[in-house]
Amino acid sequence: MATPMKYICLFMFLAILSIAGLNQIDGAGECGKNTTPDMEAFKMAPCASAAQDENSSVSSQCCARVKKIGQNPACLCAVMLSKTAKSSGIKPEIAMTIPKRCNIADRPVGYKCGAYTLP
Numbered sequence: 001m002a003t004p005m006k007y008i009c010l011f012m013f014l015a016i017l018s019i020a021g022l023n024q025i026d027g028a029g030e031c032g033k034n035t036t037p038d039m040e041a042f043k044m045a046p047c048a049s050a051a052q053d054e055n056s057s058v059s060s061q062c063c064a065r066v067k068k069i070g071q072n073p074a075c076l077c078a079v080m081l082s083k084t085a086k087s088s089g090i091k092p093e094i095a096m097t098i099p100k101r102c103n104i105a106d107r108p109v110g111y112k113c114g115a116y117t118l119p
Contacts, residue, residue, distance in 0.1 A: 030078040031069075037078035040069060041085045048088060051080075051095040063102035070099055070107055077113035092116055 031040050044051075046061035070076045079085060080095040096116045099107035111118040 031072065031075035037075065037082040038084040040075065040079045041082045041088070044069075044079060044085070047095070047098060048090070050098055050101065051085070051090040054094045054097060058098055058101045062098065063104070066098050066102055067104050070104060073108035073111045073113075073118070076108070077111065077118075081114050 029036060031037055044062070044065055046059050046065060049056045050058040050062055066076070069079060076099075080090065080092055085092075085095065092114070093116060096113060096118050100119045108118055
């Protein structure tokens with residue numbers, strides 16, 4: 001009786017691994033199939049000064065990009081915490097305030113983004 005149970009457990013384990021692996025084959029990440037958070041971070045160039053200094057004004061181009069990317073909070077979060085953003089001198093604690101500074105009404109208030117929360 002123990003031997004069939006081992007085979008059932010092994011089969012279930014392999015089935016779970018297969019399903020998990022199939023979900024990753026398409027390469028879809030936080031920002032979709034055709035892009036990455038680092039690629040999206042390059043598009044956020046108009047937000048560079050606003051993401052480094054909370055007293056800096058936020059341009060309309062920046063707000064437009066944040067509004068578009070913010071439709072997917074997981075992508076917005078990944079962009080703000082990306083290697084590209086960090087290497088550009090972006091301060092995540094300040095970058096998280098941009099949607100609010102842009103007065104985006106439907107921003108994901110309270111969304112947890114790593115150690116940060118979108119205000």
